[in-house]
Amino acid sequence: MFTAKQVIDARAARLDAAADAIWATPELAFEERRSAATQIEVLREEGFAIEEHLAGIETAFSARFGKGKPILGVLGEFDALSGLGQEADSLEKKPNGMSAGHGCGHNLLGMGSIAAAIAVKAYLEESGSEGTVIYFGCPGEEGGSGKAFMARDHVFDELDAAVSWHPAIINKVNTNSSLANYQILFKFDGTAAHAAANPEMGRSALDALELMNIGVQFLREHMPSSARIHYSIVDSGGISPNVVQPHAEALYLIRAATNDGVRQLYERVLKIAEGAALMTETKESHEFIKACSNTINNEVLQREMDRIMTQIAPPVPDQEDLAFARELTLRTLMGAPHADPEKPYAAIKLPYDYNVGEAAGSGSTDVGDVSWLCPLAQLSAATWCLGTPGHSWQVVTQGKRRMAHDAMRYAGVIMAETLISLLKQPDLLQKATAEFRKRVGKGYIAPIPEGVRPRSLTNL
Ligand SMILES: [Zn+2]
Ligand SMILES: [Zn+2]
Structure with missing residues (x-):
């Protein structure tokens, strides 16, 4: 047999x-x-x-x-x-x-x-x-x-x-x-300046990034308990503390029980990012890296x-x-x-x-x-x-x-x-x-938008 x-x-x-x-x-x-x-x-x-x-x-x-x-x-x-x-x-x-x-x-x-x-x-x-x-x-x-x-x-x-x-x-x-997720790269652009001599000229992208992270920290109390939001700072703008950092990037990983849940959470995180840019007079942009379904x-x-x-x-x-x-x-x-x-x-x-x-x-x-x-x-x-x-x-x-x-x-x-x-x-x-x-039910809606291509994390 x-x-x-x-x-x-x-x-x-x-x-x-x-x-x-x-x-x-x-x-x-x-x-x-x-x-x-x-x-x-x-x-x-x-x-x-x-x-x-x-x-x-x-x-x-x-x-x-x-x-x-x-x-x-x-x-x-x-x-x-x-x-x-x-x-x-x-x-x-x-x-x-x-x-x-x-x-x-x-x-x-x-x-x-x-x-x-x-x-x-x-x-x-x-x-x-x-x-x-x-x-x-x-x-x-x-x-x-x-x-x-x-x-x-x-x-x-x-x-x-x-x-x-x-x-x-x-x-x-x-x-x-398993949880659905989105992985999004958030970027902030500001204005570099001498941090001591001309601080009023600078607009810190790193400040914006930190404020975004704090905003998300407050959001965590008000999301479904199965949801998760993680991040890593992939570009802090440079290693010189005497420079107002003109650019900063964080990679966010947002998880929720369903594709809809993760999309709703993503929209709230977007508002926080925009708010952080408004507070710091910097410019926010983001790139969709990848997603997966529950x-x-x-x-x-x-x-x-x-x-x-x-x-x-x-x-x-x-x-x-x-x-x-x-x-x-x-x-x-x-x-x-x-x-x-x-x-x-x-x-x-x-x-x-x-x-x-x-x-x-x-x-x-x-x-x-x-x-x-x-x-x-x-x-x-x-x-x-x-x-x-x-x-x-x-x-x-x-x-x-x-x-x-x-x-x-x-x-x-x-x-x-x-x-x-x-x-x-x-x-x-x-x-x-x-x-x-x-x-x-109504079937599969791909969570990754058309046009987004796979990228290795070493090549962000
Ligand atoms: Zn693994
Ligand atoms: Zn594995």
Whole structure:
């Protein structure tokens, strides 16, 4: 009998090696040339038809196999995070000299999804069923919302359903939503002057920026409690305190539960920026950098993924994994949520809808935009030991370990079997589609305005 696990297990060495190669060449959003090439090489070997430069983005690509309906998507990522270069398998923070590192586990994310696409292709071949599987290589998830640009430009329009996953500390179908967000670059222009000799001649852009930040601080008390506003000062105008700073910039990240909510909050932040410019007699301008949508759940597809997860045992740590994780926990993770040196891995699958805590719904992902276009389900798989914080050196140090590889392939098996279920049971896809239509109502309105192009954060 066909099983996705057999197909994926037979390719374990190749898949793990590709994930390790991506770990070793960490690249930031929209600069992932080597990582995309590593994935494309594996997909070409497996006989997929590759299409590159999707939506005009250099590192966005698809890999397609099969013909006709249904058209099923698997979403993958491969970008890294700035400042997280770290030795692998180290029990302490030990930078490896690289400027970036895979602190969100996307070296695993992409290859786990490729494993799923390969297994669905094998099923289509063996069964002779009609249907198409497409792996999407999606760049710039971190700070770039690559999928939201791809969604705006109709890359996902043909999909009948899609799946994805994320490396994590637990094994579970994701049932929480994620926050919609806008990322906006605010700029102030004033007049430079000698800060002591001619202060009356100067109009400080930095003052305007500080007043804007204070205004937003007061706004925080009067917004929905699930909303978030973060900022970073990307240009303070210069390092000389004896100059009235003529230019300043801040990057704002505004999050809310829904796309409408984030747009309303954005309009209030705009008023604050205008007010800050008025107070300081400077000029305000802003650029829309990117946005992403909240995630729409699909209970039909999620419950099917959960049913499959209950039948396939998650990876179990061996003595060496346990010893490493125990030591990492004792040295660096004590006090972190769920960290336990006696039981350092979640080697179980959590029940459907198990409450994993408040933090679960507080982030954002550009997978949200795809969830507005077709029924979508995602899982978390325990690639890391309990207590490991996201975006940390501990993620990077565990990124090439046996448990990381095993959980990556486990996620691939679950995603593949979920899609194969849809191929075998057209009525299940119909039910998922009916639920999807009901939930999205009038449909998807791309949050990123036409004309805005993806930009790497190092190139603002
Ligand atoms: Zn991340
Ligand atoms: Zn991530």
